[in-house]
Amino acid sequence: MNVDNTVVILGNGFDLDLGWKTSFKDFLTSEKFCIYGNPRYPVKYMSELFQSIEENWYNLEEFMRECVEKSTEEETDALNLFWNICRDKIYDYLTPKGDQYKQVFNTNINSCAYLFLQRMNKSKVFSFNYTLPYDITHLPEHEITYLHGALNHGLSWIDIKLGIDLHVKNKLAWSDKLKPYLKAYESKKIDELLVAIKHANKIIIYGHSLGISDSDYFEPIFSNIIHGPLLNKSIFFITKNSASMQCIKDNMSKYGIDYNRLVFGSSVCKNIYTDNGINNPDFQNIITNI
Secondary structure, three states, X not given: OOHHHEEEEEOHHHHHHOOOOOOHHHHHOOHXXXXXXXXXXXXXXXXXXXXXXXXXXXXXXXXXXXXXXOOOHHHHHHHHHHHHHHHHHHHHHHOOOOHHHHHHOOOOOOOHHHHHHHHOOOOEEEEOOOOOHHHHHOOOOOOEEEOOOOOHHHOOOOOOOOOEOOOOOOHHHHOOOOHHHEOOOOOHHHHHHHHHHHHXXXXXXXXXXXXXXXXXXXXXXXXXXXXXXXXXOEEXXXXXXXXXXXXXXXXXXXXXXXXXXXXXXXXXXXXXXXXXXXXXXXXXXXXXXO
């Protein structure tokens, strides 16, 4: 196998495996997202969001997707304000100073993700995260394409993409106020990812939940593997455990991808669990060819 034709896709689970507190749960339950007492915040969406948190559901982008799906024209101003507040506060949360920095980015050097970073030097890498892992870990850097923007040394947040997929049914999603929600809209980087996948013979997806809000990226990839145009692809899902893998399968089914058909459509389809540790033979095998 030509290792130069390996594509690696990183999701938030990769950061979590590094030991970083960068999940939506970490963000939404942090002091940075304290919203009480500020009259300018759109109460409707904040209260609904916190109700979902009380129900132990922390997927901010899927919550935004639901809001857009049922939005009326009269609500677009408030929804747009809500989106901007969330984006600004995510920037604040991911650019902490002093002791707070250590609390968010306390790297586990014994993690699978840390070893993966050390070994990764040949693959074409795409990240859905905003964090710069090599800057934070101080490991020798390998080029990464950031599909949704990156916090470039904490200096810029303007390119951060937070939002939903193009398949949302409410036509108001295409209004001037809500169009910034559509992450793949006019994105050249999605084209770059799809071209890289077309020429790859091995795809490694590390820590991505494959939720519907990113289906614009993954639905065409998996559909073409299942239905034949993309032949002889080896797919490796690296995730925490079998429970998180089941969540991935359930998420894929929401945009019409049957995991079992993906297994039969690919030349290799294997799940690797980080809970099994860095000495897991499957994990050791994968890091020899990245």
